[in-house]
Amino acid sequence: MEKHIRLLDCTLRDGGHIIQSEFGENVIRNTIECLVEAGTDIIEVGFLWDREYNTDTARYYTIADVKRILPENRGKSKFSLMADFIDLEHLEPCDGTVDYIRLSFKRWRLDWGLKTARILMDKGYKVFINPVNNNVYSDQQYIEVLQKVNELHPYGFSIVDTFGVMRVSDLSHRYYLVENNLLPDITIGVHLHENLGLAYSLAQHITQIASPKRSIVIDGSLLGMGRVPGNLCIEHIMDYMNDQYGTAYATEPIYDAIDDYIAPIKAANPWGYAIPYALSAKYNLHRTYAEHLINKKRLKTKDIQRILAQVPSSEAETFNEEFAEKLYLDYMGVSYDDRADIRAFSDEVKKFEKVLIVAPGQSIRDNEEIIKYAADNVCTISVNFHPDCIKPDYIFLTNTKRYNVIKNQTSKEKLIITSNLVRDIAEKRFTVSYNESVHFNDEFCDDSTLMLINLLNRIGVREVLIAGFDGQKNGVLYFFDDAFDRNKMKSTNGEKVKNILASVFQDMNLKFITESEYV
Numbered sequence: 420m421e422k423h424i425r426l427l428d429c430t431l432r433d434g435g436h437i438i439q440s441e442f443g444e445n446v447i448r449n450t451i452e453c454l455v456e457a458g459t460d461i462i463e464v465g466f467l468w469d470r471e472y473n474t475d476t477a478r479y480y481t482i483a484d485v486k487r488i489l490p491e492n493r494g495k496s497k498f499s500l501m502a503d504f505i506d507l508e509h510l511e512p513c514d515g516t517v518d519y520i521r522l523s524f525k526r527w528r529l530d531w532g533l534k535t536a537r538i539l540m541d542k543g544y545k546v547f548i549n550p551v552n553n554n555v556y557s558d559q560q561y562i563e564v565l566q567k568v569n570e571l572h573p574y575g576f577s578i579v580d581t582f583g584v585m586r587v588s589d590l591s592h593r594y595y596l597v598e599n600n601l602l603p604d605i606t607i608g609v610h611l612h613e614n615l616g617l618a619y620s621l622a623q624h625i626t627q628i629a630s631p632k633r634s635i636v637i638d639g640s641l642l643g644m645g646r647v648p649g650n651l652c653i654e655h656i657m658d659y660m661n662d663q664y665g666t667a668y669a670t671e672p673i674y675d676a677i678d679d680y681i682a683p684i685k686a687a688n689p690w691g692y693a694i695p696y697a698l699s700a701k702y703n704l705h706r707t708y709a710e711h712l713i714n715k716k717r718l719k720t721k722d723i724q725r726i727l728a729q730v731p732s733s734e735a736e737t738f739n740e741e742f743a744e745k746l747y748l749d750y751m752g753v754s755y756d757d758r759a760d761i762r763a764f765s766d767e768v769k770k771f772e773k774v775l776i777v778a779p780g781q782s783i784r785d786n787e788e789i790i791k792y793a794a795d796n797v798c799t800i801s802v803n804f805h806p807d808c809i810k811p812d813y814i815f816l817t818n819t820k821r822y823n824v825i826k827n828q829t830s831k832e833k834l835i836i837t838s839n840l841v842r843d844i845a846e847k848r849f850t851v852s853y854n855e856s857v858h859f860n861d862e863f864c865d866d867s868t869l870m871l872i873n874l875l876n877r878i879g880v881r882e883v884l885i886a887g888f889d890g891q892k893n894g895v896l897y898f899f900d901d902a903f904d905r906n907k908m909k910s911t912n913g914e915k916v917k918n919i920l921a922s923v924f925q926d927m928n929l930k931f932i933t934e935s936e937y938v
Contacts, residue, residue, distance in 0.1 A: 424626055424635045425460035426660065426668070427608070428653050430681065431477040432463040432501050434644030437688045440465060440477040446680045447477055447488050450641070453676035455494045457657070457669045461519060461636065464488065467502040467510070482511045489516065501549075504528055507535055513543030521547035521577070521608075525737075526555065529564065536573050545574035547608055547636075552581040554589070554703060555736050558596060565600040575606035575636065580621075583614025583648065584700040590621050591628060598630055606634040611651045613643060614700035616692045618651035623659060641673065641681045646706070648697075649690040695723045702727050707738035712747065717818040717865070721843075726750050751865075752854045755838035760849040764835070765878035771798035773882040774875055777811065778802045778868045780889030782933035790886050793932055797884065802868050805829055815874070817853075817867045819843055837870065859919045866912050869919060872929070882928050890916070890936030 431440075431447060442450070447464070454462045464485060465477030472478040479485050479500065489498065499519035507520075520539050524532045529550065536546045548568050550556075556564065568576050578593055585593070590609075597607055609625050611618040622637055629635045639653030654677065657668035698720075699709040708730060712723045726746050734742050768774065775790075775797045777783065783790060787808040794809045801811040803821040805828040814829055816822060817837045822844060831846035837853040855877070856870040857863055868888045875883060891913050917937055920929065931938045 421634055422460065422666075423631055423633075424629065424637065424660070424664070426653060426656060427461040427463060427499065427636050427638050428454050428459045428640060429463040429501075429610075429638050429650070430454075430640040430644050430653075431465045433638075433646070433650055434640050434681075434684075435465060435477050436646040437644060437690060438684060440472075441475055442477055442680075442684075444474045444488065447475075448490070450676050450680050451488065452490050453672040455490060455492065455496045456672035458494065458667060459496050459653070461497050461499050463499040463501060463519075463521070464517075465500065467500045467505065467507060467520070469505040481509070482514070482516050486516055502535070504531055508538055510539070510542060518545050519547060519574070520544045521549050521575075523549045523551055523579070525551055526560075526564075529567070533567060533571055536571055540571075540573060547575035547577055547606075548573050549577040549579050549608065549610070551579045552736060553578050553593060554580070554582060554584050561593075561596060562600050565597065568605070569600075569602050572602065573605065575608050575634075576601055577608030577610055577636075577638075579608075579610045580612055582700055582703060582706065583612030583618075583696065584703055585611070585621060586615070586617065587621065587624050590624060594625060594628060598633060603632065606636055608636040608638065610638040612645070613648040613650065613692055614696045614706070616697070618643070619655050619659075622651050622656050626660075626664070642677050642685060643691065644681055644685070645690060647690045647710070648692050694720050695727075698724050698727050702730060702735070703732070704730055704735045705738040708743055711738070711740065711743045715747065717820060719819045722750070722819060751839040751857075753838040753841055755841065755850060755852050757838070757850060757852045757855065760851060761878060764849045764851075768798050768875075768878060768880060771796070773797040773884060774880050775799045775884040775886065776802065776868060776871055776888065777806050777809070778885070778887035778889075779804045780887035780933070780935075782889050782935070783808070783887040786886065786933045789932055793884050793886065800835070800871060802871055802887075813848070815867070815871045816840065816844075816847075817856075817865075817870060835874075859923045862915065862919055862923075864912060864915050864919060866916055869916055872920075872924060872927070876924060876927060881926065883930070885929060885931045885935070886933045888931065888935050888937060889933070 451462060465479060468478040468480055471480045497518045500517055501521045501523055503523045522532045522535055532548055536548060539546050611621050639651040639656050641653060643649035643652040654673045657670055660666040661668055695709040695713050696706055699706050708727055712718055712726055729746055775793050790808055799809060799811045800813045800815050802815050803818050805825045813833050813835050815835045819840055832848050834847040835849045836844055836847045837856055838850055839853045841850060851874055856873050857865045920937055
């Protein structure tokens, strides 16, 4: 007889999003062995895929691919795979190697889910119907889905909180809707995400409200591994089940798997609760909206919130990159008439023969004496920071994330800001149009140092010394300060910056006095 509440580990499947499922064959094998030793009820060993993959990847074309990584001793554990919108007619009939196949799909692919479920059920598999984004369905729409599921009569149906938006009352509401409209012998699955940091609380809640006559399966993963912000930690819910329900999950093998295999992955590819993803949940948005804005590396959390709040419900369910980028550019491109500021700034800079730009690249640490010498009798402008080796005449600021760092190091008389910052910075010397700074003929680039060069070009400066504008080393940007917010950030702007420097500023004498990939 099946347990009333069982736990499914989806580390090798959902966690695979972090590393494109490339765990390595030994890690896959050893992780499964640890989960078996722990007494995990169901182990989801990865994705079914539409083509063959190498043995280091938790993606499988056939059940034969799965057999090679399963241990001889499988204990009481059963095994599962997940598929998302692929053709599975080629799959072998169920021979007991994999008991469960879960079908994940967006709501407009329900017909695919039901059709594919029937094919797999005819092959002998226990099939879960997992419609993602449960929050995008109205109650009536969800009931209509449940009616079709009842007609199919699969093994299970899952409540999937894809956007991580559920609070306790939401889960209660959705569970009771399913409980009262789903055939009583169909298992209910629950898959939770950590956007709001509530996955563990919600998992406990479902154990308390679930009907004792209903079979329940709760998903979790080792250390919560999954696309940021991650999933329910299976080690937490195992410990809770042992304590509250007298189950006998062995947690030591779980901790071994985390220490040996999962924690090293997390150190290199972090996941976990993060406020921008909580905000995407707050506004019922696809998580990639938050991710898109985080990757800009120049927005504070309040900026991200302001932008996410503008996404209408019609664009919420599926990420629209073009729309997201428009929102970002509209937010950054605050309309500002900078003509008076430009004239005043030009008058001040014309007192000097040259301008020295000091960007925050790592090279300034090794060239302080050169920079000090170059700063003599020139107008010195630093970019988004206050250098230690000199006192700049101005600080050019494009990034709200850097303002709190420098505001106590400089006076407003030295501050030049781009217009996207006028909402939050009242005291400054000059404001220049963001839109005028980021366009170079027909090319858009929001590199801060390049924006400053563009400004100097606008006011007719022809002699410019440049320090700390290093560019990439081994594919990443390195900065003088380990605490700098873009330290070791992967860059996609390198070639674009080179092309702009070569094609737009031919009339300027740009002299690099520290090492740079842009020379």
